[in-house]
Amino acid sequence: MMDILMYLFETYIHSENELNVNQDELEQELLRAGFRQDEVYKALNWLEDLAALQSEDASQNIATSSATSIRIYSDQEQQRIDTRCRGFILFLEQIGVLSAELREMVIDRVMGLETADLQLDDLKWIILMVLFNVPGNENAYTTMEELLYSTDHGILH
Template identity: 40%
Template sequence: MKETVLDVLMYLLENYQEGEFADADNQDTLHEELVAAGFPEEEVRQAFRWLDGLAAQRQLPIVFGPSGALRLYAREEMAKISAECRGFLMYLEQLGILDGTLREVVIDRLMALREEIDLERVKWVCLLVLMNQPDAEEAFGHLEEMVYYHGEFKH
């Protein structure tokens, strides 16, 4: 089976504490462990680049318009992120799990993946993004419950 960047990220999320893979000093050790666990070298490197991109998003002072503003997707985003996935992101916003800023981070990280995007991948990327936010423990818990225990998203 061909392992993807998201498979590596999901493995990290499920098996390590955030501090373990967010810390640059730990990345060499984790890199070796992931390759030893059977993940392809290139996918592991891409996963750490993806995480670096996520960390860089936290540094940007992003300000968006009023809450409830309509998000228009670019053609490239619409081609990669299906209507079902876009609907799920809107659903998370309506529930208060994502705000406009976090939605944009999720979209950016989805676009950074070189693989096909489906609803399961969107859920995992949302979890990874929320886990990287210092004040999003409650939102992370709600989404984690949805991903692990509620099964499929119903519109």
């Protein structure tokens, strides 16, 4: 499913192409590109759930915290999000790329992937998609994009 999400993001969001196609056309394009139908449905549902996180009702269900609090991950979250990925999320919070609300959106979308093999690069793409999808985070998006495309790995994982 990550391959489909990355394909869509790079094809429509990260390029000049418009995402004005209807879901049936988009589904057909993905099938022609060689993606399996069940994975296409999962990816499109994942994107719908991401968009739904912006609604007022959904945002009220996302916990917020003070600057001095720390996120405790559930057992399920710890199984899906390894120590390295959790450390990266914390790092992004500390440098101001992710707020507590955005962090919760990222965790929600990671848990929505239905995969046990989340890699750090996958997490970075998810964070980029969340930041792109939530208005008012242009600076955070730019910083995350630089982290994603940076060839100098230095101290950043």
